[in-house]
Amino acid sequence: MFHVDLDDLADLVLDPDATPEAVRTHVASCPACRDRLDALLDVRRLADGEPLVAPPDRVRDRVLAQVRDADPGAGTADGRRPLSVAGAPAEARRSRNRVPVWAAGLAAGIALVAGLGLGRLTGDAPATPEATDPGTVVAAADLTALDSDAARGVASAVEKDDTLTLRVSAEGLDDSDGVHEVWLINTDGKRMVAIGFLASGDTGQFDVPLGLIEQGYRIVDISVEPDDGDPTHSGVSLARGELA
Amino acid sequence: MVTGVREFEEQDDVVRSLAARLVAGDESALEVIYDRWSALVHTYALRALGDAHDAEDVTQQVFVAAWRSRHTLTPSASALPAWLIGIARHKIADVREARARDARRSEAVAALPVLDAVDQSADGEVAERLVVRQAVDELPDPRRTIVLLAFWQGLSHTEIAETVGLPLGTVKSHVRRGLIQLHQQLEGVRHVPR
Structure with a gap:
């Protein structure tokens, strides 16, 4: 069975409404793809950090x-x-x-x-x-x-x-x-x-x-x-x- | 699309060879590593300890320790930053332990162990957030600007396209590739044994 590729998973994170139904159906029933999707969602959630502070x-x-x-x-x-x-x-x-x-x-x-x-x-x-x-x-x-x-x-x-x-x-x-x-x-x-x-x-x-x-x-x-x-x-x- | 992946792989090679040079005892590799990751380590220590002086000390200790224990590093791309974060985590714990000892000595803070547990569970997330921040700042422009506008400023793809003056499709593609690149950086740091 094929998995959803990373690009499509990324689209699912960025623009869920535009994602084809087939992709969503697969992800819903595939633990491996679900894990990768969760990881991408995690990135999105963590993407709000302040800029790093260089030491003197x-x-x-x-x-x-x-x-x-x-x-x-x-x-x-x-x-x-x-x-x-x-x-x-x-x-x-x-x-x-x-x-x-x-x-x-x-x-x-x-x-x-x-x-x-x-x-x-x-x-x-x-x-x-x-x-x-x-x-x-x-x-x-x-x-x-x-x-x-x-x-x-x-x-x-x-x-x-x-x-x-x-x-x-x-x-x-x-x-x-x-x-x-x-x-x-x-x-x-x-x-x-x-x-x-x-x-x-x-x-x-x-x-x-x-x-x-x-x-x-x-x-x-x-x-x-x-x-x-x-x-x-x-x-x-x-x-x-x-x-x- | 393909260029994004290639850039990423080239980056990987750069980091892998840096790690190899460090293991071989090349001092100039330590300088490059310091220049690239000292802000990450320093900010991590600053957030975790809330004290500028302690954060400087920890930063210094981390890179000196990295040099001294360089033989323990596996030269792979993702291992290097993860390894530095791991060392930083230990040094931060040492500072906290010393603080707790001082507090016990002065018999001042009864609730300290509880506070500490809360702090430490949040640490992982602090470090990951910083890794993501560093990853976005290392993206080549215009991708960096586009990703910052999309995730940090919460602008829509259409708004970004207007702001940066690029076609909507290009903007979408940059955001998608950017997300994947941030993901790959974060995974590298997550999946290395600590």
């Missing part, structure tokens, strides 16, 4: 920031991800990058050793005063890759004589074209500052204003920058870690 843009930013932060395996085809700072939830960053107290101490120790080693090798920093008064490590961060949890070195903030120095000792950075620039990203996810280049490729130290870390600029980020004169972040981050 900040929700989109938060979703993408959270997804990128919590799932470093995901990314674009080449394994790198565009930098997403706007609206990044500070808690999410912290939870992944939080350095336990003991590890922070350890990281700071390593950073100091690395700093001293550099001083001796290059001779550009007098080793003796550094050794006698190394300053106080106020915060440190383990740096990791963004697309995996691979270690990418350490950063530490050292306070000495009312100046704050950020020491970065990176490792395993991608050797691609461009220079490595160091940034501090605010945990509010909205602000960032460039603090200098890793001229040697992997290590460097940078004097920064004392209040900067207190203001929330705690996320150390190393980017690779093409030689294009554009002062903004290239969007390609090689390593990141939060000072704790």
Whole structure:
């Protein structure tokens, strides 16, 4: 037995008087067609809803920031991800990058050793005063890759004589074209500052204003920058870690 | 007539491939999915919870959860929106549960469980109404305008023909195809296991 096709059922909903008697008779005695008719009537009944309300843009930013932060395996085809700072939830960053107290101490120790080693090798920093008064490590961060949890070195903030120095000792950075620039990203996810280049490729130290870390600029980020004169972040981050 | 069906099938392919890209871990697919269905999820949460802040939170949670549990999605056209609505339903329930806990803690609202039951039974209909609304808004014009005039404004086919300046037969055909397309979208969301 043939069923009534959807077009005829639709006409039965829209203009019952114009529907041929045969169609109506069939539908009245056919449970399958009756069900489809009911479904169409349901659509007609539900077709009175108000327009949808889009969420504010900040929700989109938060979703993408959270997804990128919590799932470093995901990314674009080449394994790198565009930098997403706007609206990044500070808690999410912290939870992944939080350095336990003991590890922070350890990281700071390593950073100091690395700093001293550099001083001796290059001779550009007098080793003796550094050794006698190394300053106080106020915060440190383990740096990791963004697309995996691979270690990418350490950063530490050292306070000495009312100046704050950020020491970065990176490792395993991608050797691609461009220079490595160091940034501090605010945990509010909205602000960032460039603090200098890793001229040697992997290590460097940078004097920064004392209040900067207190203001929330705690996320150390190393980017690779093409030689294009554009002062903004290239969007390609090689390593990141939060000072704790 | 046939064009309506073809448009619909092309739409299906777009959604199916979006779902497949999401399952494969393509972040840009999540962005497209967000752009297309965040208003649906957000409006659903807004209606169900009546609070702008909670609705934003739920919207955020739904799409983050969708990403994290993307492996559980079957890449089919209708499964994707139904799946998002299913996740939203759970997140909305979580918020309600938390509210009920708070209310119990403050010993304020004795009648809350009853209210809640009423709310939740109406939820299905709220979601379906939103799906239909989204479906009409995604129709290409002039079909969208014609269907809105017919169903939302309650105009007769003759009145619509005068308003949009199209022959009566064309208007009727658009209304009929429009109804069927809305029906197909709604069925897709209804007949997916939750």
